[in-house]
Amino acid sequence: MIRILLVEPMNLIRGALAATLSLEEDLEVVADLGALDQALDMARAVPPDVAVVNVVLLAGDGLATIARLAAEQPGCAILALAGPGESVLLNRAFDLRIDGVVGTQSAPCDLVRGIRRVVRGERVIDASLAVAMVAAPRSPLSPQELNVLSVAASGMPSTEVAAELHLSTGTVRNYISAILRKTGARNRLEAVRLAEGAGWFQ
Numbered sequence: 001m002i003r004i005l006l007v008e009p010m011n012l013i014r015g016a017l018a019a020t021l022s023l024e025e026d027l028e029v030v031a032d033l034g035a036l037d038q039a040l041d042m043a044r045a046v047p048p049d050v051a052v053v054n055v056v057l058l059a060g061d062g063l064a065t066i067a068r069l070a071a072e073q074p075g076c077a078i079l080a081l082a083g084p085g086e087s088v089l090l091n092r093a094f095d096l097r098i099d100g101v102v103g104t105q106s107a108p109c110d111l112v113r114g115i116r117r118v119v120r121g122e123r124v125i126d127a128s129l130a131v132a133m134v135a136a137p138r139s140p141l142s143p144q145e146l147n148v149l150s151v152a153a154s155g156m157p158s159t160e161v162a163a164e165l166h167l168s169t170g171t172v173r174n175y176i177s178a179i180l181r182k183t184g185a186r187n188r189l190e191a192v193r194l195a196e197g198a199g200w201f202q
Contacts (some may be wrong), residue, residue, distance in 0.1 A: 002119055005048035006032040007039055007057060008081070017052075020108045027115065036065045043073050049119050052111075055082040055101070058093050070097045077118035081111075082126075092139075100124025139200040140182040148175040150201050153192040 004021060006029050008014035018029045030046045033039060036057050043051070051069060058066060058080070066078060078098040082090050083105070090101055099118040102111050103126040114124045139146065151161050152172075162172040176188060185191035195201055 001028050002026055002050060002115065003028055003030045003046065003048045004115065005030060005039065005043055005046075005051040005076075007034075007036055007051065007053040008032070009034050009054060009057060017111070021112065021115075024112055027112070036062050039065060040069060040072065043069055043076065047073055048076050050077040050079055050115055052079050052081065052115065054104075055080040055090055055093060063092060066093070067097060077121075079114055079118050079124065102126050139195070141179060141195075141200065145175055145179050145182075146195070146200060148172060149179055149188075149191060149195055152176065152188055153196075153201075 004027060006014060006018055006021070008017060011034065014032050014034065018032045021027045021029050030048055031042045033042065036053070039051065039053075051066075053066065069076065070078060077100075080090065080093060080098050080101040081104050082101050083103070093101075100114055100123055102114045102124065106126060110126075114126075117124050141149065148161065148165065148167075151164050152158075156164070158172045158176065159169050161167075162169045165172070167175075179185070179191050180187070183191050183194050185194055
């Protein structure tokens with residue numbers, strides 16, 4: 001029996017998915033949640049074989065939560081549900097550690113098939129999303145550089161950015177120089193606009 005942790009913010013969709021998956025003889029939805037904040041505790045209580053997570057929940061701290069889930073539950077595959085407009089976030093998720101993605105407009109049988117494949121250790125990428133993911137602008141910045149740029153986006157001087165991030169002012173200046181070099185931006189404001197336009201802060 002494949003144990004599934006389902007995390008989907010829309011109650012109606014989550015209920016429909018849980019009901020559909022439970023019809024399969026080899027699938028069992030052991031938990032269905034509307035947010036990621038309880039996913040770690042739930043996975044510790046009932047270790048799942050696969051976590052099915054809507055990719056919109058990976059914005060902000062969601063990627064860090066998924067990274068912790070992957071580290072704590074190495075036997076748990078992670079399958080994202082995503083729409084065509086979420087390719088930037090999907091690329092970041094794949095860089096981090098997810099095993100597959102199924103489009104939100106796919107048929108239920110595609111999700112069932114995807115779950116079984118990722119549990120077997122296969123990589124699953126919905127064909128309708130693959131082109132969008134390849135075409136999406138990928139961030140050339142490291143996570144720490146993105147972090148520095150996101151704090152600097154408020155316009156605060158380097159000394160305050162350094163204090164906020166518990167770094168030295170020189171280190172922050174080095175990060176900013178690297179950011180400008182990698183993005184080709186002429187100044188910090190231009191780098192922020194570029195990052196925001198490409199969705200790198202998601």
